[in-house]
Amino acid sequence: MSNRLRTEIQDEEAEKELLVEENPISENPENFLQLLLSKGLISTERVTQALPFIFFMALLGMIYIGNRHLAEDNLRDIDKLSKEVKELSWDYKTTKADLAYKSTLTEVAKRVDTLGIIEPIEPPQKLVDTEGGDAQ
Numbered sequence: 001m002s003n004r005l006r007t008e009i010q011d012e013e014a015e016k017e018l019l020v021e022e023n024p025i026s027e028n029p030e031n032f033l034q035l036l037l038s039k040g041l042i043s044t045e046r047v048t049q050a051l052p053f054i055f056f057m058a059l060l061g062m063i064y065i066g067n068r069h070l071a072e073d074n075l076r077d078i079d080k081l082s083k084e085v086k087e088l089s090w091d092y093k094t095t096k097a098d099l100a101y102k103s104t105l106t107e108v109a110k111r112v113d114t115l116g117i118i119e120p121i122e123p124p125q126k127l128v129d130t131e132g133g134d135a136q
Contacts, residue, residue, distance in 0.1 A: 101107065109119050 102111075
């Protein structure tokens with residue numbers, strides 16, 4: 001009986017070895033992406049080594065976008081100021097033309113006529129000092 005028992009135990013151990021030797025089925029089969037990330041060009045070590053460069057590139061991208069926004073804001077301000085300069089130039093020219101028109105002799109005469117001042121008809125007279133106190 002002892003032989004028989006030993007053979008049964010040996011048979012059971014052989015069956016266990018056979019079960020262990022079988023290819024275990026993994027729960028997550030390896031796909032292309034997993035193979036690429038673990039065994040291919042990209043690995044966790046390379047990714048961690050490249051992180052500073054990736055962050056630097058992201059920072060440069062944000063600076064580029066911010067610079068672009070600032071440039072567009074400056075262009076809008078320049079357009080707004082140029083329109084304002086043109087408008088002020090037109091106001092200056094119309095005011096200058098209006099002043100030139102109002103300072104003509106006939107317009108001045110019309111305006112001072114209401115104050116009772118009239119335009120002299122005689123030409124102005126030259127005053128001569130006859131005492132000669134200051135002769136040069």
